[in-house]
Amino acid sequence: MKLGFRLMALSAFMLLPLAGTCSITISSSTVKPGDAVLISVSGSAPTNLRFGGKTLPLFSYSDGTKKCFAGISLDANASIQISCGNELAMLAVIAPVAGTEKLRIPAKEHVDEAKAAVEHDRILKVIATVSGEKLWSGKFDIPVPGVVKTPFGVNRVVNGLPGGGHRGVDLAGAAGDPVKSAAAGRVLYCEKTIASGNSIVVDHGQGIVNVYFHLSSFNVKEGDIVEKGQVIGAVGSTGFSTGPHLHWGTYVFGVSVDPFIFVTKDFF
Ligand SMILES: [Zn+2]
8 A cells, every 4th residue: 555655656756847958949039029939848838928017828839839918018127037936937028218299089978987987997808808718810800901000019198298109000091991800800899989089999819909999880799700801880989089990909918019010920
């Protein structure tokens, strides 16, 4: 009995990987605010890693590695420490000087500030949703063909007050122009709101989410599965908006990143 127990204990020990034998690979060693990186961990990887002050879940891939995306926030420090088990890696963040845009949005009468705040909190929660299955593949498509009116990260001054960095890109378009899903995914949210107007949030899995704001109409509803290129709504100027355009945002575990990162780069 005692010998059997010892053998079981020994075999269990042999099956357990040694602590600290994982290795971390990052898709870039230098980044700027608004970038996204793919972190790959091989060896005896745990189920999550630390990225700056956050814990991010790792997802298993068929090549035996575990991976996750991470977003570099607009207010990121000059370097970000990544740790997984006993393994450490550093990511250098180079902050370019962001431009400034002054906007004058006509005040809307009878705005229900409390309702707008509740809607804002709900959208933030939806954006931070994490689902495990990777629903998209390849690069993102640009949802409308229009030129970029306001790029990502531009510091905004709205009606004389600081509005923070622009968390997405504004694409030019005429009211009614079709808006196509940048990638395959599942519609998490499809509602009319006070600030962002008619808004759609699409989950692509593994922490990647796209948002489409100020739409004039919806072609999908919450829970729908959408394909890359599928028309999900139309360009409009609903909510706090200065004219017809699409506000397109991409989030990685709730961190706003430049959507064009995923248009220009297939991380796999
Ligand atoms: Zn915008």
